[in-house]
Amino acid sequence: MVRELTHFIGGQHVAGGSGKFGDVFDPNLGEVQARVPLASKTEVEAVIANAAEAQQVWAAFNPQKRARVLMKFLSLVQDEMDSLAALLSSEHGKTIPDAKGDIQRGLEVIEFATGIPHLLKGEYTEGAGTGIDVYSMRQPLGVVAGITPFNFPAMIPLWKAGPALACGNAFVLKPSERDPSVPLRLAELFLEAGLPAGVFNVVNGDKEAVDTLLHDPRVKAIGFVGSTPIAQYIYETATANGKRAQCFGGAKNHAIVMPDADLDDVADQLIGAGYGSAGERCMAISVAVPIGAETADRLVAKLTERVHKLNIGRSDDPGVDLGPLVGQDGVNRVNNYVQIGVDEGADLVVDGRGLTVEGAENGYFVGASLFDNVTAEMRIYQEEIFGPVLSVVRAKDYEEGLRLANEHEYGNGVAIFTRDGDTARDFAARVQVGMIGINVPIPVPIAYYTFGGWKRSGFGDLNQHGPDSIRFYTKTKTVTQRWPSGLKESNAFVIPTMD
Numbered sequence: 001m002v003r004e005l006t007h008f009i010g011g012q013h014v015a016g017g018s019g020k021f022g023d024v025f026d027p028n029l030g031e032v033q034a035r036v037p038l039a040s041k042t043e044v045e046a047v048i049a050n051a052a053e054a055q056q057v058w059a060a061f062n063p064q065k066r067a068r069v070l071m072k073f074l075s076l077v078q079d080e081m082d083s084l085a086a087l088l089s090s091e092h093g094k095t096i097p098d099a100k101g102d103i104q105r106g107l108e109v110i111e112f113a114t115g116i117p118h119l120l121k122g123e124y125t126e127g128a129g130t131g132i133d134v135y136s137m138r139q140p141l142g143v144v145a146g147i148t149p150f151n152f153p154a155m156i157p158l159w160k161a162g163p164a165l166a167c168g169n170a171f172v173l174k175p176s177e178r179d180p181s182v183p184l185r186l187a188e189l190f191l192e193a194g195l196p197a198g199v200f201n202v203v204n205g206d207k208e209a210v211d212t213l214l215h216d217p218r219v220k221a222i223g224f225v226g227s228t229p230i231a232q233y234i235y236e237t238a239t240a241n242g243k244r245a246q247c248f249g250g251a252k253n254h255a256i257v258m259p260d261a262d263l264d265d266v267a268d269q270l271i272g273a274g275y276g277s278a279g280e281r282c283m284a285i286s287v288a289v290p291i292g293a294e295t296a297d298r299l300v301a302k303l304t305e306r307v308h309k310l311n312i313g314r315s316d317d318p319g320v321d322l323g324p325l326v327g328q329d330g331v332n333r334v335n336n337y338v339q340i341g342v343d344e345g346a347d348l349v350v351d352g353r354g355l356t357v358e359g360a361e362n363g364y365f366v367g368a369s370l371f372d373n374v375t376a377e378m379r380i381y382q383e384e385i386f387g388p389v390l391s392v393v394r395a396k397d398y399e400e401g402l403r404l405a406n407e408h409e410y411g412n413g414v415a416i417f418t419r420d421g422d423t424a425r426d427f428a429a430r431v432q433v434g435m436i437g438i439n440v441p442i443p444v445p446i447a448y449y450t451f452g453g454w455k456r457s458g459f460g461d462l463n464q465h466g467p468d469s470i471r472f473y474t475k476t477k478t479v480t481q482r483w484p485s486g487l488k489e490s491n492a493f494v495i496p497t498m499d
Helices: 041-059 063-079 081-092 096-113 155-166 181-192 207-215 228-240 263-279 293-308 328-344 398-407 421-430 467-472
Strands: 007-009 012-014 021-026 031-037 124-129 132-140 143-147 170-174 200-202 219-225 244-248 253-257 285-290 347-350 369-372 389-392 413-417 435-438 474-482
Touching: 007 041, 007 181, 021 081, 031 081, 041 132, 041 143, 041 170, 041 200, 041 207, 063 081, 063 096, 063 155, 063 181, 081 096, 081 181, 096 155, 143 155, 143 207, 155 170, 155 181, 155 219, 155 467, 170 207, 181 200, 207 219, 207 228, 219 228, 228 244, 253 263, 253 398, 263 285, 263 293, 263 389, 263 413, 285 293, 285 398, 293 347, 293 369, 293 389, 328 347, 328 369, 328 389, 398 421, 413 421, 421 435, 467 474
Parallel strands: 143 170, 143 219, 170 200, 219 244, 253 285, 253 413, 285 389, 369 389, 413 435
Antiparallel strands: 007 012, 007 200, 021 031, 124 132, 132 474, 347 369
């Protein structure tokens, strides 16, 4: 039976009124499991109006009361972890343990946001001048919006919403129409936790909905995660309309493998970082750069052995390593890139195409592929594949490996594997990438640091979560006050000074 999904507006489920719908598939079976309404411009404008009214109520909550709502939300989500993970897995296709990780990393940002009473504290200077005190305060922007991707249907919405709500804003979420059920359930749990109706809204939609959010003057800030072309479009459109924007795009994350690294450990780490979640991660390691021919030969042999052992099957099967991709378009894209790599002359060591899972023959499955002798001129090196494909680019020395990471147009994440502290410190200082792992394959920072890439992986000056998120979702007001007691004379025609 095909489920009929809704929007979540003003604290209640609202049926779509545009007449436009999108299909939500079961990636394990390749079948439609739900229909999601796609909002019209008029519907999105009504959501924004509702949020603007509710925001006044929420902003009047003191920071401690907001923190308590977030604490209650944490408890409710943790109680429902199993059911939320199963729901997420059923629409996205990542395994149940991976789905739980998706949710947990989102909750860690909510945990950070519960410290909002401290995070919103301003500055104060007594006696900046004779009888003059100066202080600052952080205040909410108003209505803000998040446009989030299919590959992390819990984590990225919570990364955006947690700090935004803690700061006193109302939040409009436009999730991916591929897997919207978890965001809708999170909206219900926010309401149950005590968030006033209308402060957190979920509106499903396509480009019409996105463009309405980008152009409506009542929306003061936009957060986005997705592909680089769309990130650039949203950033440029939002800022042209006077909005704040933080937009994160594609990636081609390198792992530099030094000759002194423990190659068994490196191979294990690269299998998880390269193929986990079927490669549908913006922080996936998609390029391994072994330094020296001997290191490369040994690493490729170890990777080949491990890739052949990967268990790929239904996402709800507790024994699998990888589930399906989210859609048939993803399968087609990955298969096309594998063929491009072959045509360009790379050595296809393991070919993941043509995989069939027994009992799920129509599911969106693709096996893990491994390329060797990939060069910087090849498209499979230059472009984000977003699937279970790992490319080995051999470098003759450390400087060449560093140059590969520095010269790539993407700068999201990078890792180096080495036992040498001098090499690691030099790499961290010189590499032109936003997030760096030293013997850590997926360097996603913890919640109280910021997440963000460089170059064409990120647009905007402020990153996700951590202190940057509080700055992004608030505006600073600075007050200079004077109490005239004790002042004998003044000249109103002279600019005030702090003498």
